[in-house]
Structure formats: structure tokens, C-alpha cells
Amino acid sequence: MMRYAHIVGWGCYLPDRRVTNDELSRYVDTTDEWIYQRTGIRARHIAAPHETTATLAFEAAARALDVADLHPSQVELVIVATSTPEYMFPSTACKVQDYLGASHAGAFDLSAACSGFVYALQMASQSIATGAVRNAVVIGSETMSRVLDWQDRSTCVLFGDGAGAVVLKGSSVPGGVMATTLRSDGSGADLLSLPALYHNRVPISGAEYSTNGHHKNTVDMDGRQVYRFATNVIATSIQDVLKKAELTVDDIALIIPHQANTRIIETAAKKLKLPMEKFYLNVEHNGNTSAASIPLALCDAVRDGRLKPDDNVVFVGFGGGLTWGASVVKWDVTPPEVPLIDHEWRRVRYIMARGRSRLRRWQRRVSAAVTRPDENGQGPKR
């Protein structure tokens, strides 16, 4: 039987600290006027020292599960799209799985820069369509503030931190994620990059290392080239995905693009001969939050009443890789009322999940202490 992956929950989290352009101009040689005119950004949120990509992702996912009214133990797959994981491994998704107490879920991270959410949505919806899983939590989460060169005004003014999540659930009712196109072009890899932490430590012999030419572990971008690429691929991916879904732009109620720059969207809208009202923009408030930007904008669009049941919405992402892609989704849910008392009660279960996680860690330590390796060091022996 055909399975369709419907969005049944959504949730977002933004760190409390909001940094305006004026505040930034006290640390960097820039102005509110320059940033707003070139990008449409007025402010961004910056994670507190105790927050990580995983804690942001957890907050967004917990809210999305509340809306979906799905217990974490029922979740079968957690995907986190991110370029700012705390570790290369374990994945951010495993940490989120643990924080949620999603004890029956597989979990992995997905790296596709600012297109990550669209890529992850496709991976999850196909897993549902094939019957591999019944539901999935798809999260875009970033702490971009940790990977910026705060001396480089051409990049540090653009990005922000945050997380957004959706819950997908399988159903035999047609709808949900209807068509997706994913594309990439690695020949443009150098246009937007973030080197991995240890990639420049090439071992020579013993404890000696040489570097391979890369010295920075911060975001590097050729803004003009990325700008040109973005305006082209937004238009083509929307056209391609509509063709795949056998729809026209007139069938689309709203386009939610990756929130990088208002001017990019204006240029793409002109190319498509579409009014700007067809596009949802919140880059003014959040800056560019990379993989988190589309689900963050989705939450705001739902809050603003921009999506009604049976509306078709297009998500379109573009960014480092180079990667780009678009999805057409039939929006078939009315936002439910989540009573506060229920919400508070649901929080208790996350506290309990952390307690169970600590207990498992403690049990592992005790078990390691009472077992010892055999004489050849081959493995545990009682």
C-alpha cells in the first residue's frame, strides 16, 4: 500500500540573546544600514555558552512532538541536518535521541549545508514511503556563531543560531511530501566552506604534523559567486520540482526559501515572474541560520496564519557543496491547541529521559568495573 509522509508537527527554538546590527557595529567595522540594505537582516540570535546544536535541536524537536501529539518512545527516526555539530561523532542526532528519550529511534546527522533541511526531509519521507519507518523527526539546527571569524565582516554579520523541526508521519491518505528534487555541484566546493577541525593536521612521523594549506576553521565564502549561484538555482529548482509534482506556480500558496538574503529572493522572484507575497521571509529577525532557516520560517508562517489545510507549499534550499533542492508539500493540518498544563507535564518526561540516560551510563561503568580483560587483553572476562 502506498505510504505518504505528512507533516503532523512543527517546532522551533531560538536562543534568548538577540544581537542587532547596531550592537554588532560596536565590535565589527560595519553599519546597520550596510547590513540591512545588502541582506535584509536586522538581528540574529546567538546561543548561550551552555547551549549546543544538540540542545537547540532538542528544544525544537520536543515542541514539534508536542504539536504532533507523539510520544518520544514512538519515534522511529531522528535526522539532524547541521553544519555545526559538536562532535564529528557521536552525531548530534544521537544526542537529541537521548535527550528526547526516543528509545526506539535510529539517528544520524546529514551534511548538506543550507540545503540540509530539504535533503533530510527527502530522506525521511522516502523512508516512510518505503515502509522502513512509520514516522520521523527532521531537524535543522545550527550554532553558526561558533564557526564564524568575528573579525571578518563579510561573513560574521550574516549568520545566526537556531533550530527548527518537523514530525513526519506515514499515512495511506495522499498528501504530505509530494515531490522533491536534490542537486549538487562539488566543483563549487571552494565558494562556501567550513574546514573540519583536524583536517589540516597531516601526520608525518610519530608526533610530527604538517599542514595542508588550510589554516582556518571558520566559514569562508565568496559572497558574489554564491549570490549568483543562489539566484539561478532557486528559480530552476522551483520549476523542476513543480514539474515533478505535475503542478504549476498557480497551485502553490507559499514558497519558503532558505533565508540567506532578501535581495536573492527578490531576484529569484523576478526570474520566476512571481510577486514577493508568494515568498515567506523572516531573515530580518534571524539572519541566515543555514539548515535551520526553512523550518524556522515554517513555524513563523504557521503562526502568521499563512498556511491553510490543502495549501501546497514549496521549500527551497541552496548553499555550500554546492547543494540545492526543493520539495512540494501538501499542508493538511490545522495547528492544534496544545494546553499549557499538558505541555508542562510533557516536560517532566524529558527530565525522566535524562535520568534514565544517566542510569544507563552508570550501569555501563559498574559493569566495566566488575569485568576485567583476559590475560591476552582480548576482551572482558569475569
Ligand code: UT7
Ligand atoms: O547560506 C548560504 C548562502 N549564502 C548566501 O546566499 C550569501 C550570498 N551573498 C550575499 O548575500 C552577498 O554577496 C553579501 C551580502 C555577502 C555581500 O554583498 P555584496 O553586495 O556582494 O558586497 P561585496 O562582498 O561585493 O562587498 C561590497 C563592499 C566591499 O567594499 P569595497 O571593496 O567595495 O570597498 C566590502 O569590503 O562592502 C564591503 N563590506 C562591508 N561593509 C560594511 C563587506 N562586508 C561589509 C560589512 N559592512 N559587513
